[in-house]
Amino acid sequence: MAKPRVEIAPPEGKLGVLLVGLGAVSTTFVAGVEAIKKGLAKPIGSLTQMGTIRLGKRTEKRVPLIRDFVPLHKLEDLVFAAWDIFEDNAYEAAKKAGVLRPEHLEPLRAELEALRPMKAVFSREYVRKLDGPHVKQGKTKMELAEQLMEDIRKFKEEHKLERLVMIWCGSTEVYLAPGEVHQSLKAFEDGLKANHKDISPSMIYAYAALKMGIPYINGAPNLTVDIPAMYELADQMHVPIAGKDFKTGQTLMKTIIAPGLKARLLGLNGWFSTNILGNRDGEVLDDPASFKTKEESKLSVLDYILQPELYPDLYSHFYHKVRINYYPPRGDNKEGWDNIDIFGWMGYPMQIKIDFLCRDSILAAPLVLDLVLFADLAQRARMKGILEWLSFYFKSPMCAPELYPEHDLFIQLMKLKNTLRYLMGEEQITHLGIEYYQ
Numbered sequence: 001m002a003k004p005r006v007e008i009a010p011p012e013g014k015l016g017v018l019l020v021g022l023g024a025v026s027t028t029f030v031a032g033v034e035a036i037k038k039g040l041a042k043p044i045g046s047l048t049q050m051g052t053i054r055l056g057k058r059t060e061k062r063v064p065l066i067r068d069f070v071p072l073h074k075l076e077d078l079v080f081a082a083w084d085i086f087e088d089n090a091y092e093a094a095k096k097a098g099v100l101r102p103e104h105l106e107p108l109r110a111e112l113e114a115l116r117p118m119k120a121v122f123s124r125e126y127v128r129k130l131d132g133p134h135v136k137q138g139k140t141k142m143e144l145a146e147q148l149m150e151d152i153r154k155f156k157e158e159h160k161l162e163r164l165v166m167i168w169c170g171s172t173e174v175y176l177a178p179g180e181v182h183q184s185l186k187a188f189e190d191g192l193k194a195n196h197k198d199i200s201p202s203m204i205y206a207y208a209a210l211k212m213g214i215p216y217i218n219g220a221p222n223l224t225v226d227i228p229a230m231y232e233l234a235d236q237m238h239v240p241i242a243g244k245d246f247k248t249g250q251t252l253m254k255t256i257i258a259p260g261l262k263a264r265l266l267g268l269n270g271w272f273s274t275n276i277l278g279n280r281d282g283e284v285l286d287d288p289a290s291f292k293t294k295e296e297s298k299l300s301v302l303d304y305i306l307q308p309e310l311y312p313d314l315y316s317h318f319y320h321k322v323r324i325n326y327y328p329p330r331g332d333n334k335e336g337w338d339n340i341d342i343f344g345w346m347g348y349p350m351q352i353k354i355d356f357l358c359r360d361s362i363l364a365a366p367l368v369l370d371l372v373l374f375a376d377l378a379q380r381a382r383m384k385g386i387l388e389w390l391s392f393y394f395k396s397p398m399c400a401p402e403l404y405p406e407h408d409l410f411i412q413l414m415k416l417k418n419t420l421r422y423l424m425g426e427e428q429i430t431h432l433g434i435e436y437y438q
């Protein structure tokens, strides 16, 4: 094995996982980790646990598991804490979320009951469809941030944690455009003290995390850490940030299929996507203001992948529509339909229909695990700021302001694996392969 290019602190001790929101995704994630630890389930869908990485030439046959290649924390080292606006412990919350069946939850009952959420920072102004009693009070948003930091300190001490990672698995907040208060750390801190309306609860959590040197990952499309004030704080505290919006059902399919169409130079006239889902996330997204945040996240994908400016004959006129319909009978078992109108040789039209009967939280849970482990690895490798190499996991990948985001799932995976090779001092894989024929 090559010598690591950068010094990576070993994954010693316990890693605290701070979950903001203890709903469908968080409880499915925690239950899955506990089930895996007990040998009741396999970590299906998790790149860190099941994925491999090829090293060197194909003839060398070196293909270790990623978790044997890079120094990641073991699942046994993870300790969970959460905040939510409801008092339900993780067992009750998982039952209400209705993702996992009773026969899968019962064996994990003790572990899940032990996870009781702390009081949340929440305001209905930012998630209009929800209201709950388990909420912190404070005169200013800065005071609320300090209360969160106190929660974190207590959790760290109580469990003798070495390090922590925070991940937003809370509801999607209403759409916020970047404003003055987001432009610098100074403006943001003044805004916290003055209760500025453009500072949402998710930003207060993120501020608390970064201020304490804890990496922050954003699983929803909220702006949160994707603003200059947070870049500045992440830089100052030397902490990694990543986001936004877990790439799971329909957008995952989109970023698998669109690169294929482009690779074969097949044109696109239209892509109509609609979903029905009946979980709490669906209910929150029924509010046009929260849906707008999600819609922005879902719509941008095709333009970036198809590059109409480079392929005007193929992609300059396509019609793209995304709909989410709240339909309670379906619960977490979403159905996503795509109708794709494409055209080929001599302009002849063709159609592709996708009907993905997916389970949102089943798709999201392994992403939470990978993101937590990779964000912690990044911190031990002294990386800071936006972790663009984790774009693989997001619908709206954050990237440096002067770049456009990379949405193609296969390029994202290559970027991720090449980053791991880079960290560990292994050669990059170009797939050139000419040396085998010379």
Ligand SMILES: NC(=O)c1ccc[n+]([C@@H]2O[C@H](COP(=O)([O-])OP(=O)(O)OC[C@H]3O[C@@H](n4cnc5c(N)ncnc54)[C@H](O)[C@@H]3O)[C@@H](O)[C@H]2O)c1
Binding pocket: 020, 021, 022, 023, 024, 025, 026, 083, 084, 085, 086, 097, 120, 121, 122, 123, 127, 130, 132, 168, 169, 170, 171, 172, 173, 201, 202, 219, 220, 221, 245, 246, 247, 248, 249, 279, 280, 281, 360, 361, 363, 364
């Ligand atoms: N499941 C997926 O495939 C997927 C994909 C992409 C993004 N997401 C996003 O992940 C998030 C979680 O999804 P979910 O299905 O678990 O939703 P959920 O509604 O089941 O859970 C969200 C939880 O967050 C809590 N919450 C809301 N605001 C909070 C706050 N300020 N502080 C603490 N807790 C708060 C809610 O009470 C709820 O329990 C949503 O924003 C969703 O849009 C999910």
